[in-house]
Amino acid sequence: MYEKLLSPCKIGKLEIRNRTVQEPMGNGFSNADGIATAKDIAFYTRRAAGGVGLVITECMNVQPGQGAGNDKQMTMSVDSVIDSMRDLVAHVHAMGAAIMPELYHSGCQGAAAMDPQGACASPSGISSQLTHEPAREMTIEEIKQLEKDFVAASVRAQKCGFDGIELHCAHGYLLNEFFSPYTNKRTDEYGGSTENRVRIVKNIVEGIRAELGEDFPIVCRVSVDEMLKLNGIDDGIVLEEGIEICKLLESYGVDAIDVSSGIYETMNIAWEPTGYEQGWKSYLAAGVKANVSIPVFCTSVIRDPAFAEKLLQDGVCDFVGSARQFFADPDWTNKAAEERTDEIRKCISCLNCMLTMESPEGSQCSINPCTGSEHIYTSLKADGAGRTVVIVGAGPSGLEAALTLANRGFAPVVIERKSEIGGQLQLANKTPNKDEIDYLIDFYKASFEKLGIEVRLNTVATPELIASFEPYAVIWAAGSVPVVPRSIPGLDSECVLLTPEVLSGKVKLFGKKVCIVGSGMTGIETAHMLAKMGNKVDVYEMVDEVMPGMWFQNIIAMMEHIMPLGVGLHPSRKLIEVGEGFANFEDTHSGEIEKAEFDYLILSLGTRATLPDEAIQAAYPNLIVVGDSEKPGKIAHAVRTGFDAAFALE
Ligand SMILES: Cc1cc2nc3c(=O)[nH]c(=O)nc-3n(C[C@H](O)[C@H](O)[C@H](O)COP(=O)(O)O)c2cc1C
Secondary structure, X not given: OOOOOOOOEEEOOEEEOOOEEEOOOOOOOOOOOXXXXXXXXXXXXXXXXXXXXXXXXXXXXXXXXXOOXXXXXXXXXXXXXXXXXXXXXXXXXXXXXXXXXXXXXXXXXXXXHHOOOOOEEXXXXXXXXXXXXXXXXXXXXXXXXXXXXXXXXXXXXXXXXXXXXXXXXXXXXXXXXXXXXXXXXXXXXXOOOHHHHHHHHHHHHHHHHHHHOOOOOEEEEEEOOOOHHHHOOOOOOOHHHHHHHHHHHHXXXXXXXXXXXXXXXXXXXXXXXXXXXXXXXXXXXXXXXXXXXXXXXXXXXOOOHHHXXXXXXXXXXXXXXXXXXXXXXXXXXXXXXXXXXXXXXXXXXXXXXXXXXXXXXXXXXXXXXXXXXXXXXXXXXXXXXXXXXXXXXXXXXXXXXXXXXXXXXXXXXXXXXXXXXXXOHHHHOOOOOOOOHHHHHHHHHHHHHHHOOEEEOOOOOOHHHHXXXXXXXEEEOOOEXXXXXXXXXXXXXXXXXXXXXXXXXXXXXXXXXXXXXXXXXHHHHHHHHXXXXXXXXXXXXXXXXXXXOOOHHHHHHHHHHHOOOOOEEEOOEEEEEEEOOEEEEEEOOOOOEEEEEOOEEEEOOOEEEOOOOHHHHHHXXXXXXXXXXXXXXXXXXXXXXXXXXXXXXX
């Protein structure tokens, strides 16, 4: 069915077993030595075991002590990493995939403190308008040294057994900075014409060829459109020049082009938040493919094997790349081959991987609890022996627990008081640009059906009902309910609503004046939905910044959506009291009281765990509490705690 996707294809002389590419993805799994850690090796090996054709690692710097993005990134700059990298390569090869490191220098998007001169190396000393780190103009000697270091890193990569290398000329890092007229204002042979701006990579490619010959595959990842126009800037690489750059790279002997887009300043078109359609930027790859004769990779929020196959059949590209899809489901390719696509955990583009990259654990996936823990969760014990486990609640934590238990051979029974599974996912998916949430619901539905997991909908989990199953264990995943602070007078008014009432469609509001109290993810998404429905919406937030706790890319995307809809944002405002059609807010700095008038006031002040009543607690002393019932949080917490409970059940 996925004939082309699963067919082999060559990069230079290297044959890749199919057309799927794990695109590079920084993950924070390494350490200050920059080695491939056990965590890295298990992570990439698992992707290879899942059938991917080509693994490209996270970006690795090429100069000792310079050009890395953080101190938990692998490096190709020193010989001390060679043993660990050989181990990595051997593991990935054993699973039949090819592997290349992505080589880079972070340039002006790095950290000035990590540069020996205290300012980021860059072609023209122009700072990133996102990070604002001090930048300095590189001297010719420094550029020549950098070229040599890229070559030396490539030679090292070959020594480690890598099948080739990818040069990271995208996303606003140093090589991209040289390519772009926005960041390269040099007047020497490295600036000016397109050819001059690409010269640094020409020299690197020539250097690699001189050391390693013609057959060592070199892939270039290129932002063929920086899309700075989105920021109102009439500068930078646009597709027309992006294609010219790719043609030059081909003429220099590069073996394949990995098409990407954007720089940090246009980050949302490089790694997109929710709401971007599959293939929305595939026209970029198509544009390159029409103008070069070397293989072209396309990355464009691709989640569906059928969609990937179509891109290949339509001649848009030769390889289909995805970063987050393989992060969310390493078995994507095998599931496609086995026609089990409905069992794919499709990435929901929530960007939790980005948000958590620099956390102590490194990147975590909201919807796959094993990602990044492959070295720990090496196998699932199959010792359930048909023992019944009752799970109360069919939100993501309960669903994940049930699925894991079924995979272990237990007989889970899920009891849900509502008429459908999903819990709060069934509210999150109602707001604009959140269709991806349905991917997760559909995944559980399909997996439950395949495994024959029993779900009792419209059913209250009374102590008697639970007891009737004579369960071996009970998992409490009943979720949480909205917080309504009783200390604030007037909240019992009929014009005060809670977000679930609005998101579920129980209360429909059109053309009203609405105040939302609380600008966390639920509050702001509710605001967006109501504003789109023609309501005049104002959002009040007690802390000094709106959308607290949200990843900045999601904040940027949300601002782009709600500002044109006239949503008012009022940070540093504490709700004091509610009267008929009005509320008083206190300015948390000046103490002044501000009156706001409305038709409806909607509370979005977080949620409180729903705990089992005493009878249930007494009857099941070993009851396991997971998800929001354990601690209200995001999908990642729900899925992880549900999995952990089921994984560890003795
Ligand atoms: C957490 C994270 C880390 C990334 N790190 C890299 C990287 O090291 N090098 C790179 O070229 N792209 C990197 N990317 C971009 C991805 O390779 C990919 O182009 C992007 O995520 C869009 O594709 P996707 O929707 O398939 O994930 C990263 C993206 C994410 C979300």
